[in-house]
Amino acid sequence: MAKLLRFGIVGSVGFLVDAGILALLLGFTPLGPFISRAIAIALAMMATWYLNRRFTFGASRHSIVREGFRYGSVGLTSALVNYLVYSALLILFPTLQPLAALVVSSTAAMAFSFFGYSRFVFRR
Structure with missing residues (x-):
């Protein structure tokens, strides 16, 4: 159960990274919503990979x-x-x-x- 809780916390952080990067790219670049979203997803996935590797599951x-x-x-x-x-x-x-x-x-x-x-x- 503790792993599932940590997984949920990491997922929440991933969501914040995703939303934050998307908002920044949309607000400060001419990339548009589709390219910005792809970049945001990739960065959020990298963040959750790192956090899940360190915090939830281990390497x-x-x-x-x-x-x-x-x-x-x-x-x-x-x-x-x-x-x-x-x-x-x-x-x-x-x-x-x-x-x-x-x-x-x-x-x-x-x-x-x-x-x-x-x-x-x-x-x-």
Whole structure:
């Protein structure tokens, strides 16, 4: 349970990094929302990788390059799970509020990513 709590804290920090970088890029560069978002996601993923490696799970037995690739793979797949669950909920239940779908899809993605990171990336 302690790992899940630490994972949630790291995820919150990742969200703040993501939102902060996005806001800075949108406010101070001509990059636009799509390129800015890609950069923000990449930097947030690097931040959560570092924090999860140090604070939540510890380093894996793999090289840092292999661990980073695995982390990115789980992170991208988790984002896809989040979006697909969100979309499916809104299509299947048209009266469902988008924020409710966001909560459910984010919870599903968090469970998926915790399992993926703990079993596939940081397994010892």
